[in-house]
Amino acid sequence: MSTQRHIIVGAGLAGCLLAWRLEQAGQRVILIGSTELPNASEVAGGIINPVTGRWMTKTWNFDTLIPCAELTYRELEQQFDIALYHPIPLIRYCQNSTDTKRMGRRMRNPRYADVLGEPIAVGNGPTALEDSHGSFQIKQAAHVDLPLLLQTLRAYFINKAIFRDERFVYSDLRKTSNHWEYNGLQADHITFSEGTGMQLNPWFNWLPMTPAKGETLVIDCPDLNLPRAIYHHRKWLLPYGDGTYRLGATFDSGDSSHEQTAAGASELLKAAQSFIAAAHRMTVKQHYAGLRPTTQDLRPFIGDHPTERRLHIFNGLGSKGASLAPELVRQFLAHLLAGEALDPEIDITRYHDMFNSSIHAPH
Numbered sequence: 001m002s003t004q005r006h007i008i009v010g011a012g013l014a015g016c017l018l019a020w021r022l023e024q025a026g027q028r029v030i031l032i033g034s035t036e037l038p039n040a041s042e043v044a045g046g047i048i049n050p051v052t053g054r055w056m057t058k059t060w061n062f063d064t065l066i067p068c069a070e071l072t073y074r075e076l077e078q079q080f081d082i083a084l085y086h087p088i089p090l091i092r093y094c095q096n097s098t099d100t101k102r103m104g105r106r107m108r109n110p111r112y113a114d115v116l117g118e119p120i121a122v123g124n125g126p127t128a129l130e131d132s133h134g135s136f137q138i139k140q141a142a143h144v145d146l147p148l149l150l151q152t153l154r155a156y157f158i159n160k161a162i163f164r165d166e167r168f169v170y171s172d173l174r175k176t177s178n179h180w181e182y183n184g185l186q187a188d189h190i191t192f193s194e195g196t197g198m199q200l201n202p203w204f205n206w207l208p209m210t211p212a213k214g215e216t217l218v219i220d221c222p223d224l225n226l227p228r229a230i231y232h233h234r235k236w237l238l239p240y241g242d243g244t245y246r247l248g249a250t251f252d253s254g255d256s257s258h259e260q261t262a263a264g265a266s267e268l269l270k271a272a273q274s275f276i277a278a279a280h281r282m283t284v285k286q287h288y289a290g291l292r293p294t295t296q297d298l299r300p301f302i303g304d305h306p307t308e309r310r311l312h313i314f315n316g317l318g319s320k321g322a323s324l325a326p327e328l329v330r331q332f333l334a335h336l337l338a339g340e341a342l343d344p345e346i347d348i349t350r351y352h353d354m355f356n357s358s359i360h361a362p363h
């Protein structure tokens with residue numbers, strides 16, 4: 001495999017993992033990402049949950065994604081001597097009798113055998129939580145410390161002098177006869193991983209991104225005393241073990257701002273008050289907000305620009321970046337470095353009609 005020069009734009013989970021793997025593969029990498037710009041990865045809960053949504057369905061491609069995610073986070077843990085990947089029981093509460101019935105059906109479905117644990121009958125869960133329709137345990141859940149991952153990889157790249165903490169200015173990118181030039185840098189390939197910043201990217205903004213705002217809180221609730229698990233009761237509650245809890249997340253496709261809102265905090269606190277059985281004093285310690293890079297068909301945006309074959313995109317991780325990113329990086333690098341075909345479900349060629357009908361080509 002020949003050594004090529006790569007610029008990666010965006011230093012969130014996507015860009016950082018990609019830069020790390022490319023560098024490991026012996027490629028020459030420069031990562032350009034502004035830590036001043038808003039970022040989904042730093043506000044995310046980092047939860048890996050195999051059974052999600054109102055219909056309690058198994059995450060798309062879960063059986064492939066999770067082994068790769070665990071291996072990747074464990075490898076990072078070893079290389080940098082940090083703790084990133086925390087397997088944790090996840091308890092999902094049924095909200096009504098329809099949920100309870102649906103869960104019964106899932107339990108009998110062999111496809112769910114590896115991710116569903118025993119049902120927990122009404123009254124057998126922690127007494128602090130409202131429990132009128134029972135709950136069940138979800139196996140293979142985990143919590144990934146994404147802020148620590150970003151901090152560690154960015155520090156590593158700074159140390160290797162391959163990270164530029166700055167905003168990428170699209171109009172400064174120039175194409176020459178055999179490479180791309182950007183403010184004194186030359187590159188054979190440019191890969192864009194700007195999360196929702198993609199909407200300002202003149203080469204890829206024709207892709208249908210539909211950002212979904214999310215807000216989470218860190219609350220102090222010292223007398224709640226829940227055993228270590230993630231509790232999913234319409235919203236999720238993750239105990240940090242010191243009397244504080246992460247509470248999340250709102251989901252709002254109608255607000256494209258990155259700022260925290262009083263309405264978001266109130267929605268989360270009301271939800272917590274409705275599922276915490278006794279009145280507990282809760283103090284908000286932190287309030288986070290961000291935009292998930294969600295896509296129209298809920299599948300990632302991976303692949304090559306339709307006409308500029310050395311411009312690439314690695315984006316669209318939606319609300320499941322922690323689960324998706326490691327395996328998608330593996331597939332994208334096999335494509336970029338070894339010419340392997342991408343899974344059509346993630347390949348942006350599925351949207352080429354949109355490119356053709358858009359007013360495109362910034363040059």
Ligand SMILES: Cc1cc2nc3c(=O)[nH]c(=O)nc-3n(C[C@H](O)[C@H](O)[C@H](O)COP(=O)(O)OP(=O)(O)OC[C@H]3O[C@@H](n4cnc5c(N)ncnc54)[C@H](O)[C@@H]3O)c2cc1C
Binds near residue numbers: 014320
């Ligand atoms: C409230 C909330 C809760 C979430 N909870 C979970 C969860 O529990 N589990 C889970 O798996 N996922 C969760 N997610 C989703 C997860 O955050 C995303 O899937 C993932 O972080 C996306 O990573 P990314 O690198 O693609 O985007 P980002 O993290 O947004 O990174 C993109 C980076 O590119 C930079 N950038 C953009 N434009 C430019 C430019 N022109 N020049 C330089 N830099 C630029 C941005 O500043 C940013 O740093 C949550 C998201 C939110 C908002």
